[in-house]
Amino acid sequence: MRLLVLDYLLKQSAAVSLSDLETYFHRADRITLYRSLKTFEEKGLVHSIDDGSGAVKYALCPDGCSPQEHHDLHVHFFCTRCRETFCLPKSRIPDIALPEGFSAGEVNLVMKGTCNTCRG
Amino acid sequence: MRLLVLDYLLKQSAAVSLSDLETYFHRADRITLYRSLKTFEEKGLVHSIDDGSGAVKYALCPDGCSPQEHHDLHVHFFCTRCRETFCLPKSRIPDIALPEGFSAGEVNLVMKGTCNTCRG
DNA sequence: GAATGCCCTGCAACTGCATTGCACTTTAGC
DNA sequence: GCTAAAGTGCAATGCAGTTGCAGGGCATTC
Ligand SMILES: [Mn+2]
Ligand SMILES: [Mn+2]
Ligand SMILES: [Zn+2]
Ligand SMILES: [Zn+2]
Numbered sequence: 001m002r003l004l005v006l007d008y009l010l011k012q013s014a015a016v017s018l019s020d021l022e023t024y025f026h027r028a029d030r031i032t033l034y035r036s037l038k039t040f041e042e043k044g045l046v047h048s049i050d051d052g053s054g055a056v057k058y059a060l061c062p063d064g065c066s067p068q069e070h071h072d073l074h075v076h077f078f079c080t081r082c083r084e085t086f087c088l089p090k091s092r093i094p095d096i097a098l099p100e101g102f103s104a105g106e107v108n109l110v111m112k113g114t115c116n117t118c119r120g
Numbered sequence: 121m122r123l124l125v126l127d128y129l130l131k132q133s134a135a136v137s138l139s140d141l142e143t144y145f146h147r148a149d150r151i152t153l154y155r156s157l158k159t160f161e162e163k164g165l166v167h168s169i170d171d172g173s174g175a176v177k178y179a180l181c182p183d184g185c186s187p188q189e190h191h192d193l194h195v196h197f198f199c200t201r202c203r204e205t206f207c208l209p210k211s212r213i214p215d216i217a218l219p220e221g222f223s224a225g226e227v228n229l230v231m232k233g234t235c236n237t238c239r240g
Numbered sequence: 241g242a243a244t245g246c247c248c249t250g251c252a253a254c255t256g257c258a259t260t261g262c263a264c265t266t267t268a269g270c
Numbered sequence: 271g272c273t274a275a276a277g278t279g280c281a282a283t284g285c286a287g288t289t290g291c292a293g294g295g296c297a298t299t300c
Contacts, residue, residue, distance in 0.1 A: 050172050052228060075216055077218070088222075090219065091217055093216075094214045094216075096195055096214075096231060097211055098197070099208060099211075099236065100236065101235070101236025101237075102208075103234050103239060104231055105200065105231070105233035105234075106233075108228075108232070109227070109228070109230075110227070110228045111216060111227050111228075112225045113218075113223045113224045113225035115221070116219065116221025116222055
């Protein structure tokens with residue numbers, strides 16, 4: 001099952017949600033798919049994306065992610081038309097000036113708009 | 121009830137969630153508080169913040185927000201210790217380079233780390 | 241002052257997504 | 271082949287958000 005899920009992820013250009021998997025693998029159990037994603041995430045194969053759509057999405061990690069540390073510090077793009085979420089590894093997150101006393105850790109940056117296939 | 125909620129919001133330095141309100145106004149109904157926030161948001165009084173904590177938080181808008189358009193294009197900061205979320209209106213979101221064909225709309229930028237009261 | 245209508249409130253119920261427990265099956269190691 | 275571990279399926283739960291509906295306050299109108 002996990003191999004099938006991994007194969008599916010490799011073919012996607014956009015991030016997938018659990019319900020996406022559920023729709024595609026309609027014969028498989030929801031929980032199995034859920035745990036597959038969780039395991040992949042733990043092992044550093046995929047990273048999760050909270051794009052504000054209500055459902056967490058997952059995408060394959062770039063090379064160099066380890067179980068200890070995910071460095072998915074790239075921008076994510078959520079298309080408001082097709083509701084797909086894309087990783088934009090080329091668009092790095094710039095440094096943000098913080099007020100005195102604040103120390104930065106992770107950053108979550110999600111842009112919204114229309115993607116290249118949805119523009120008209 | 122709404123006046124009480126508004127009064128409460130005015131006294132906060134951090135964004136509040138629905139359950140925060142629920143805890144404070146323990147005699148009021150959850151739904152009434154929920155709808156108060158929704159009404160405030162519609163009218164341009166508050167803006168909602170998705171900080172990734174699982175619960176949407178709300179904070180008063182800066183001057184100039186209208187029912188039609190919220191311009192809360194500032195950075196939000198989520199403290200991983202006290203789990204409070206702060207608006208950082210001084211930290212503007214820089215422009216992000218997008219790939220060809222992508223057009224930008226809203227941006228959600230949440231930084232995580234420790235706030236000025238939680239640093240040790 | 242009674243009737244009408246609107247707005248606010250409270251109760252109940254429902255949805256969607258995430259998560260866990262437990263039993264069963266399959267796989268891998270010996 | 272036997273045994274332990276890993277993977278899977280089913281059930282149930284939790285939590286945040288949301289909606290429908292009915293009752294109550296209040297002001298306007300006749
Ligand atoms: Mn990504
Ligand atoms: Mn804000
Ligand atoms: Zn699109
Ligand atoms: Zn803090």
